[in-house]
Amino acid sequence: MAASCAAARGLSVLVLEKQPYAGAKFCYSGMGAAPVSNTKIDVSRFHGRNARFVSDALAALPLPELRKWFADAGLQLEDAPYYGIVQAPGGGGEVIEALGQHLESWHDSQHVTGIERAADGFVVTRESDTPLKAKAVVLATGAANLPQLGGSNDGCRIAQSLGHSIEAETAALVPISVAEDWVTKIPGVWMDVGLQVMHGKRSLANSVGSMLFTGSGLTGEVVFNVSRVIEPALSAGAELELAVNFHPNLSSEDVAQWMFRVFGERSREPVDRTIDHILPARLGIELLRRQKVKRGARVMQMDERQREGLLREMLDTRLKIRGTLGLRAAEGVSGGVNVREVDPRTFESKLVPNLFMVGQLLDVQGDWGGFEQHFSLASGWLAGHSVLKNSD
Ligand SMILES: Cc1cc2nc3c(=O)[nH]c(=O)nc-3n(C[C@H](O)[C@H](O)[C@H](O)COP(=O)(O)OP(=O)(O)OC[C@H]3O[C@@H](n4cnc5c(N)ncnc54)[C@H](O)[C@@H]3O)c2cc1C
Structure with missing residues (x-):
């Protein structure tokens, strides 16, 4: 979502995904229903000391706007007959396709191993390729649950290397x-x-x-x-x-x-x-x-x-x-990047300019059934609209 929104603004965007297929973890979620949101989406469905952190994202992209965003991308979301889940009629693959609509460069099997600050932005290192330069980076690496589907704590490790503090990740939605x-x-x-x-x-x-x-x-x-x-x-x-x-x-x-x-x-x-x-x-x-x-x-x-x-x-x-x-069976995590160090209106780091962090990587916990997905998409939407805003 972040990449798509940034690309729609005319920015040059590169997505680096370590799995052979982007979105595998998402497509597997919600017992295969791949929920995009929930008809009951609301701040009250988020928990813990950081629950209110999600307010700006949910207000910026409420459910009707999220439906409209996907409709404009050619995908009519539907309400599943159970749990209030909002999903694509043909499953998660349709969501990934709609999200990719503005993206020319989508690189699968690209394992990001580190991000360092450089004179004019960042240097992004990859496991089996040359380093890349970027003016801004959006970290959307998810969390350490379900390592068998690509879940990892890479995002936390990278954020920590850039000076962020991390709340230890433990199994949630499990x-x-x-x-x-x-x-x-x-x-x-x-x-x-x-x-x-x-x-x-x-x-x-x-x-x-x-x-x-x-x-x-x-x-x-x-x-x-x-x-x-x-x-x-x-x-x-x-x-x-x-x-x-x-x-x-x-x-x-x-x-x-x-x-x-x-x-x-x-x-x-x-x-x-x-x-x-x-x-x-x-x-x-x-x-x-x-x-x-x-x-x-x-x-x-x-x-x-x-x-x-x-x-x-x-x-x-x-x-x-x-x-x-445990984390191998968990659909979510408790813990992640400390949200006090992230601006909830833009998802930019308060410590590192031009570094954005979104989605499940952050220490935010929502209920099962599309709530975390909605937050992930809405935070990506805000980051995609905010990244390099001053250089538009
Ligand atoms: C089985 C399952 C069921 C779920 N059910 C629900 C549900 O019902 N309701 C709900 O709200 N939430 C649910 N969730 C959680 C929900 O899927 C996540 O909150 C949401 O997908 C998070 O989106 P994200 O983009 O932050 O991370 P993800 O969707 O996890 O995407 C992160 C991506 O980053 C990639 N990546 C990680 N590290 C690197 C690296 N170093 N280099 C390159 N790429 C990397 C990963 O391969 C992955 O594709 C479920 C999750 C799972 C796994």
């Missing part, structure tokens, strides 16, 4: 593993839940949305959205729990009434069968087992304590967090 074995025994169970990461009585992050049980733990929108706080807290020695509410859209009184009504109407039925009126059956059976309800027992054989225990589990199951699946 599946979570928990100590309780039963969680991994019901892979494929999927439902909307309310999820909180608890440190003692303090909630460190919370979200409502879909969660999927897998053979290695928990994943899905809501898990991704709370995962950013886990690695920093665990490495500071905190013991963390997940608090799961399996009926987040009902009050606890409504859930209680519902459960007691269902049990009242089916008191002679096996509880293993009845449970699927209030929970996915495989999950329900695990929660019943935790209440020591025998397989095959009838509803009327459940005692008061077991009913109360099941109700408590439906509203507030506690799971001990072991960790995340």
Whole structure:
């Protein structure tokens, strides 16, 4: 986006991409949906101490303007029928093509190894080619997640070599593993839940949305959205729990009434069968087992304590967090270039004139489902309109 906007202004632009195909990581994102934005894009979907840093970028290129930008480039974005995702009808490749429309020079398989300041700009060194001179540089190298798809901390290393400070990168938008074995025994169970990461009585992050049980733990929108706080807290020695509410859209009184009504109407039925009126059956059976309800027992054989225990589990199951699946499985990162050293109106470094830094390289965390992508594109848009502005 930065390159395209700068080229549209008549600047001579060269894109250097280390992968054989630019945009591979983006095309893989959002479970292959390659989200460009989200219909709920808003500053409130960004988190941590730097959340407000994204405001200028989102205001400069709000969703209607982003749609218009792509429409002018010949691509009508569409709203996916799930998660509010905004995407290209034919997938991420169409987005990359639209972004490349103004670019004459797009060089794949060009691994940038360093950037140094020079008399009139920068010298950019490449792994297997001669160094290049540039008046300005936009660093858009993403983050260190998914190294198997090109993710690296090159951008942080280069920014640091130019004097910037870096917040350590840890996995975000990532599946979570928990100590309780039963969680991994019901892979494929999927439902909307309310999820909180608890440190003692303090909630460190919370979200409502879909969660999927897998053979290695928990994943899905809501898990991704709370995962950013886990690695920093665990490495500071905190013991963390997940608090799961399996009926987040009902009050606890409504859930209680519902459960007691269902049990009242089916008191002679096996509880293993009845449970699927209030929970996915495989999950329900695990929660019943935790209440020591025998397989095959009838509803009327459940005692008061077991009913109360099941109700408590439906509203507030506690799971001990072991960790995340790490940077190799993470769709985002927490950490990156310190944004206090970057101007949010232009994305130019406050320390190095004519150096711009955009996207996931910066220490900004957004929710899963197109929020980080929108910020990446909007920050690129601002950088592309600001780079070498005074020499226009
Ligand atoms: C699997 C997956 C799923 C995701 N899902 C979502 C989602 O649902 N919602 C959301 O908002 N965000 C999601 N993200 C994050 C989102 O894709 C990123 O925030 C966004 O793509 C960042 O854009 P970027 O341009 O900053 O970095 P990237 O898209 O990562 O692009 C950086 C590029 O720089 C190249 N590069 C790196 N180092 C060098 C170097 N030294 N020399 C030359 N080139 C280099 C890389 O090869 C890469 O092509 C997901 C990411 C992944 C990987």
